[in-house]
Amino acid sequence: MKFTEDHEWLIADGNIITVGITEHASTSLGDVVFVELPEVGTEVEKGDEVVVIESVKAASDIEAPVDGEIVEVNSALEDEPGKVNEDPLGAAWFFKVKVADASVIDDYMDEAAYKALVE
Amino acid sequence: MSDLKSLTLDALHRELGGKMVPFAGYDMPVQYPAGVMKEHQHTRAAAGLFDVSHMGQVILRGESYEEAALALETLIPVNVAGLAEGRQRYGFFTNDQGGILDDLMFANRGDHIFVVVNAACKDQDIALLQNGLPDGVAVEVIEDRALLALQGPEAEAVLATLNPAVADMTFMDVAVLDLNGAECWISRSGYTGEDGYEISVPNEAADAFARALLADERVLPIGLGARDSLRLEAGLCLYGNDIDAGTSPVEAALTWGIQKVRRTGGARAGGFPGADRILTELDSGTDRVRVGLKPQTRAPMRDGVALFASDDAGEDGGDQIGHVTSGGFGPTVGGPVAMGYVPTAHAAPGTVLYGDVRGKRLAVEVVALPFVAANFKR
Numbered sequence: 001m002k003f004t005e006d007h008e009w010l011i012a013d014g015n016i017i018t019v020g021i022t023e024h025a026s027t028s029l030g031d032v033v034f035v036e037l038p039e040v041g042t043e044v045e046k047g048d049e050v051v052v053i054e055s056v057k058a059a060s061d062i063e064a065p066v067d068g069e070i071v072e073v074n075s076a077l078e079d080e081p082g083k084v085n086e087d088p089l090g091a092a093w094f095f096k097v098k099v100a101d102a103s104v105i106d107d108y109m110d111e112a113a114y115k116a117l118v119e
Numbered sequence: 120m121s122d123l124k125s126l127t128l129d130a131l132h133r134e135l136g137g138k139m140v141p142f143a144g145y146d147m148p149v150q151y152p153a154g155v156m157k158e159h160q161h162t163r164a165a166a167g168l169f170d171v172s173h174m175g176q177v178i179l180r181g182e183s184y185e186e187a188a189l190a191l192e193t194l195i196p197v198n199v200a201g202l203a204e205g206r207q208r209y210g211f212f213t214n215d216q217g218g219i220l221d222d223l224m225f226a227n228r229g230d231h232i233f234v235v236v237n238a239a240c241k242d243q244d245i246a247l248l249q250n251g252l253p254d255g256v257a258v259e260v261i262e263d264r265a266l267l268a269l270q271g272p273e274a275e276a277v278l279a280t281l282n283p284a285v286a287d288m289t290f291m292d293v294a295v296l297d298l299n300g301a302e303c304w305i306s307r308s309g310y311t312g313e314d315g316y317e318i319s320v321p322n323e324a325a326d327a328f329a330r331a332l333l334a335d336e337r338v339l340p341i342g343l344g345a346r347d348s349l350r351l352e353a354g355l356c357l358y359g360n361d362i363d364a365g366t367s368p369v370e371a372a373l374t375w376g377i378q379k380v381r382r383t384g385g386a387r388a389g390g391f392p393g394a395d396r397i398l399t400e401l402d403s404g405t406d407r408v409r410v411g412l413k414p415q416t417r418a419p420m421r422d423g424v425a426l427f428a429s430d431d432a433g434e435d436g437g438d439q440i441g442h443v444t445s446g447g448f449g450p451t452v453g454g455p456v457a458m459g460y461v462p463t464a465h466a467a468p469g470t471v472l473y474g475d476v477r478g479k480r481l482a483v484e485v486v487a488l489p490f491v492a493a494n495f496k497r
Contacts, residue, residue: 030150030154030155030156031156033419033455034417034418034448034455056154056448057344059419059421
């Protein structure tokens with residue numbers, strides 16, 4: 001698992017990258033009440049705002065951490081946004097993006113580096 | 120932010136794990152570890168303790184209650200003189216243009232008036248009272264008392280463990296009673312739509328009093344986050360969002376706060392700032408009005424969202440017709456809730472409008488307020 005400075009986690013399976021947010025991010029957001037996901041098939045570029053998350057406090061975005069094509073989204077979050085708080089590292093993944101080369105995530109932080117960032 | 124003021128109970132909030140944020144010049148708990156959602160639901164199900172000591176507490180004292188009351192009536196379009204002893208009433212300061220300078224609660228405490236005003240407006244309000252009232256009416260700013268609110272269906276049972284007499288009070292009654300060994304100024308009122316009390320307690324007794332309440336397992340501390348979602352579901356205005364110096368009480372749908380005696384034909388009609396506009400509007404209505412808004416999707420519509428009559432975002436979609444002034448997620452409603460201003464022609468409940476959320480026009484229905492029925496002890 002890799003981590004971005006924007007508190008996303010990334011897991012590669014072949015050239016499919018699954019993206020979610022960290023426990024730290026879900027705690028800071030507070031109770032999540034709304035999730036808007038991208039459409040499957042969308043071509044995204046690194047830095048594009050692809051997901052909107054609204055908590056009881058405010059709205060925030062998740063940016064695409066890599067260039068690629070959205071191949072799957074976790075529609076269950078639209079009906080049960082609270083999962084983002086309950087299981088951010090598991091059931092509450094947001095989307096899967098197909099990349100040309102999975103090594104693009106190698107430059108992101110490992111768990112130790114991410115822990116150092118948030119502590 | 121070195122000029123941020125600390126609440127008397129600052130240390131207690133930190134001990135309870137409160138997340139402190141700047142609000143109206145004070146360092147205030149926005150939430151505790153339970154989080155906004157649980158704090159909100161707990162207040163509706165049991166009892167929540169709020170620290171609202173940032174609000175201004177003021178005593179107005181003349182030769183008699185009536186003298187002070189008639190003086191205050193020159194600043195607010197409300198029946199102050201006719202309020203019975205031991206009762207509290209809602210009101211609002213108006214400006215010469217008929218806009219709202221602040222809203223307030225005032226109580227007849229026999230020989231004087233006790234006033235509570237919003238934190239963000241209190242310096243302005245105190246100056247207004249000092250400059251606007253005649254010399255015979257003294258304005259005494261209360262600096263040595265904290266203000267706590269205990270709200271929720273269990274509030275009466277909890278507070279009655281400290282003094283059973285609180286159970287005899289009904290909605291908007293005020294009383295001076297001993298609670299936990301301190302002289303407390305109590306009103307049966309609040310800002311959540313729930314039954315409950317607001318309690319002015321001497322600073323030196325506030326910590327022990329708050330701890331006595333929190334020791335009751337029915338009570339959780341509640342931060343500003345849930346305070347906002349609770350009042351929004353209750354359809355109550357937030358000064359600065361839903362009402363301000365540019366909105367009149369008639370536009371704000373607060374006409375219930377202007378009693379007949381201050382309206383045209385009443386014994387003390389007019390005689391408050393902006394009376395020309397406000398009395399005219401009471402008779403002929405306004406072009407726009409505050410309404411409840413229920414977004415039809417799960418997406419919250421927050422303060423500032425533009426409202427349109429058409430879902431067509433193109434050239435034929437028409438101009439913006441209104442806007443959201445407060446909005447968010449209502450935990451008791453289980454979905455987004457909002458309030459805002461719309462043209463009177465679009466204000467009937469059931470009217471469907473469209474709010475611009477991130478470039479998409481999402482349906483929102485005009486609804487009657489409140490979203491959650493009040494649970495007062497009348």
